[in-house]
Amino acid sequence: MTVNPKDSAMLKISEMAKLANTTRRTLIFYDEQGLFKPAKVSDTGYRYYEYSQLYDLMTILGLRHIGLSLDQIKAIRSADNRQAIPQLQEAQAKITSQIEDLQRVQAVIQQRLTRPGKAPAGKLYAPVVATLKSATFWCSRKAVDCTEEEVAQLFSEFYQKLDALALMNTATSGYLTDLPVEDPAGYMDASFRILKETQGKPDETLLPLIKKPAGRYVRVRVANTLDGITRGLNELNQFCQTAGLHPSTHLWQINDHDAVVAQGATPYGWLEYALD
The missing domain is CATH 3.20.80.10 (Regulatory factor, effector binding domain)
Structure with missing residues (x-):
């Protein structure tokens, strides 16, 4: 779907945060870290965003949700893939570890769900x-x-x-x-x-x-x-x-x-x- 440029409008920081289901503080932090910059900053310091930035922001939030660091996310979004390789490898290793941990949790839960019923335990204090x-x-x-x-x-x-x-x-x-x-x-x-x-x-x-x-x-x-x-x-x-x-x-x-x-x-x- 395309949008008529004449219909485009700027979003306040609170409006962008609400649209992306995040917080104003998060957007300020991402700006300070150079990860996600506003489209415009007014003379009085107010941040404004374009609707088109929402998709980039949601990608960043998704990567943060699975535990990637800011540096890893910057590397993933870098245009120079050769410089990003170490960060990408680190991110891949972390994701693999998370998958393995989840698989182990799943195995434990499955074990407890499917374990056979225990035999009668036995009388107390009867050697x-x-x-x-x-x-x-x-x-x-x-x-x-x-x-x-x-x-x-x-x-x-x-x-x-x-x-x-x-x-x-x-x-x-x-x-x-x-x-x-x-x-x-x-x-x-x-x-x-x-x-x-x-x-x-x-x-x-x-x-x-x-x-x-x-x-x-x-x-x-x-x-x-x-x-x-x-x-x-x-x-x-x-x-x-x-x-x-x-x-x-x-x-x-x-x-x-x-x-x-x-x-x-x-x-x-x-x-x-x-x-x-």
Whole structure:
């Protein structure tokens, strides 16, 4: 469509901002940065724009919306494409990274939408012996202070190194604690690591890996509170003594869901020891 030049009129800065669904402050900033200049500036400093400038402005706003810098936008709009190549490559890399991030978010959401229903969780504080499959976990550094502050610090450090989205996915999580079953009272002083199952993708991070071997385990489902865990440990200790079982000294604390609510734990979980 063409417009009769005689019908053209100048737009005030507020009018152009409204037409482009942006702000007056944004247009002033773009002018000061040499990115988008008004068609005319009056002797008193008022900025005026032509209707034809709207399309250029909306292109700029669109590029800003996807996160490109002012320098990158200037390069994209530059007439000299050779000088713009580094900026264009940087912009392309940023867009590619954004696409990959969105694809990962989409995969996590799809995973949560399509995950199969969980089997009945099991009775609380009723130890059993079960044969479990092997699993590989990313693990945090070892911590020895089981205070709320230390757990929060370790949790933050671990998931920042791993991936913020890892907290949302349905992979198994929990803790590995150095605690013999015969010492339930030593739980609060025992060293521990945070765990997150790799789901077969161990090369995505530089975090150390630890393998939970397949085999027979003695385990009990508990409420993930200090009282609940202590009760569960006492039940396991008594069960092992009565049955003549000889568990390892590594306590696997496995969350039974993916909705972490406090101190990196779900409301309920499993306490597990591998059997010799």
